[in-house]
Amino acid sequence: MEYIGYGNNGQSVKEKILGMSFTYILLMIILAGIGTLTLYSGLTEVGHLGPASI
Amino acid sequence: MNSSDNEKIKVLGRRTIFLMLFNLAAFAMIAARLYYLQIYEADKYKVMSDENRISTRFLVPPRGVIYDRNGVIIAKNDQDFQALLIAEQTSDVQKTLEAFKQIIPLSEDEENRILKDIKNKRRFIPIKLKNDLSWEEVAKIELHAPDLPGVEINEGLSRIYPYADLYAHVLGYVGPISDADKKDNPLAMVPGFKIGKAGLERYFDYKLQGKGGTVKLEVNAYGRVMKEIERNSGIQGDSVRVTVDSRLQQAAYDAFGEESGAAVVLDVRTGEILALVSKPSFDPNLFTNGISYKHWNALLNNERTPLVNKAVSGQYSPGSTFKVVVALAALEAGVINVGTRFYCAGGMDIGNIRFHCWKHAGHGSLNVVEALKYSCDIFFYETALRVGIDKIHDMALSLGMGETLHVGLDNEKSGLIPSRAWKKSRYDTNWTQGDSANSGIGQGYVLVTPLQLATMLARVVNGGYAVQPTFIKPTDADLRKIKRLDISTRHIELVKQGMFEVVNGAGGTAGRAKFNIDGATMGGKTGTTQVRRISMKERLSGIVRDEQLPWKLRNHAWFMGFTPVDNPRYAVAVIVEHGSSGSGVAAPIASKILQKALELNIR
């Protein structure tokens, strides 16, 4: 039973959160941001002209 | 903690460092690959990327305009409105097509073609519904636009001949390029590109075509056009100014009325072709977008051959008009002179064949001027026999007969001036006295085109200068290069006097056609050539009057004329096919044309 629950590995939740690497999380957010940006570009349809008048 | 755990952790540490190095190497490889693709091979891929996305299409340049000598447009390009259908822009193609048919009727052929196109072409490619829409039709389509989703109006250029039939045989026409011509012209693949198919349109085609433009379009992977990147409109074809005068051309055309035939009017001093008419004619506008079978067959099967340019392709016996050539040859050869007289009794025997004068009773005694005036056959039989075919042949050739003159029209024929050598090689028989006699009155083997006859007359009446007929105004330098033929002025004056008498003398064969405008009068020579052979039996029983024969069997009527007689400027040759009589039919036409030329004072 001692394993159930959060942060009771000798650490409180607050301790755990503060112990996390924020650089790590930030990197993920940046990468996901790049992904969203790229997806946006991929989903944007460039408008096309009507039929070519030859 | 035991030593085993420590050992485990140490091994793990070592192996992890190794793993990290491996990961680093993998990333280095990816970076190297990026360098290779994006820097080392970038140029190659940039080209490939552009090849992917850019589609270059050729633009048809506007064709050069053709002007007459006064700057009047006789061939131009007009806006041509087409209705197009883009299948993907309508939810129901059939419904749109039905609605369109309510507004602009479509023939069954057109409808079948449209349905075929809809089936075969990709949905975003415009399909031609109808060409050559009038303003009213365009307006109607615009008005009904809400009912016609996917229908668009497109502007193109189409060749227009404002004078329609008038210039058909001079200008020819344009048409879609045929597979045989497609070889090396990059424009050939462009729909809507037209080339000159006949006449001056073909002769000057290179000049008139211009330089094709290009348009660079960005297309997506499915070939749909996204946007226009670059446009180079090309260069309009050079315009061409020809020597014909539309007013004279019209007068010559109208002068024929319902008759078939041809007329060529030359400026005798320069050789410029002022008018060239072949009747009947056709409307070259019909050919621009491809002529229908119905029209084509009607033209092809017409017994009066509207498609043949009789002025340059029609070869006819010159008949009595050739007597001018024979007279000059004889005078130059010295076998006759101004005082030489022959007696016409209405007929003569050459070898064992009887040769007749057109006038049964005979003309009595006459000199060369009188012989021309009355067009006596006996005089010229006699003359031809004395001068011989060789001299006649040489004279005819130097006056522009027997060879093509290269004015640039299709199927220009060389005519035929017979010689001993020609007969030998053609029939393997020797030249006879009878052949010479026949040639003396422009019958037998002799054939000329109206253009050649006009050229001959121009060369004679201008004092013996070998002018070259042309559609392009010669420069002064060109004119200085014109050779003087070796014909004495005295003899030329004699022949001209004869031709003056033909029209103006009492009893001249073309007396009815004479005119006098401010002292300018016409000289000329009639000619009537048999289309059928008159048998001895018929001659005995009385020759059937020409007017009573079917059209096809009637004689051809010639007249060649020039004006003013004192200082000639214009020469005309007129042939009226099956016109029966040179004096009765051809001379009045020539007279009208020359009067018009004088009135217009073309220079």
Added chain:
Amino acid sequence: MRFGVALVLMIFMALIDARQYYKWAYVFYLVSMMLLVAVEVFGHIGMGAQRWINFGLFKVQPSELMKIGIVLFLARYFNAMTIQGIRTIRGLIIPALLTLFPVALIAMEPDLGTSLMVLITATVMVFVAGVQWWKFALVGAAGGGCLPIVWNCLHEYQKNRVLTFLDPERDPLGTGYHIIQSKIAFGSGGIFGKGFLHGTQTHLNFLPEKHTDFIFTMFSEEFGMLGSLTVLALNLLVIALGYLFAFRTRNYFAKLTIIGLNTNYFLYVFINISMVMGLLPVVGVPLPLISYGGTVMFSIMASFGIILCMSVNKSKMAFDDN
């Protein structure tokens, strides 16, 4: 936003007591395995391959669970063994069997990419656990010998992918088209790229699957080599941090779990980027965090959560089978 949900999932995973992972490692592996079997039996048809189990509210891809499951299983398994035990053949029998079985199942789905990733992840873990070099050499040689047999078992489209990878010009309008167009996109991007929204290869649809597997191509076309190197560097940093966590934690299970999950992430990035650049056959592995596609995003964020969780646990406490 999908990423936000995934971020919450990551924090949640990170906050779970590290010992829970140890405790439930085998169970998690077993559940993943059962779902894999289930997908094989009742799996829904998706993308021509049986990969999904539909739980109504959400769909689960058991092969994604297995990527984590195999790591937890091996980490716990090796944690309990001595180094001497690890170096015996007998000690390798169970991990070998329990790796090859799910690998085979996933390959049968068929999902060759994921199956290879699970196999390689497991191999890397066995490697860092300290199994001798010669054993890898032996297995490598044996594997090389079996290659022709494996080749015959591949599906036609998988064979085509490999053949096309070896020679993209073989079929420039068919299977080779993707690779050629992708390389053109990279190459024409150049150093600085064509600019945001100006990638002609992608916007004019010359490049297929631009939202998923080929998203890095699209990015690289628009942002050039500088952009690509930036993304590469960021990913390298993520991986490097992972190793840093592995070194900092003093617990064997935690170290091995981090290395396993980190390797999994590395494989995603490496395989995806290599395949779109024509360095590897197109095996259908997305670029995590960047490609469009939910399951991978969730599984990768979950594994980041576990990595974070393990990294926070700096105490040198031992996990026992009590």
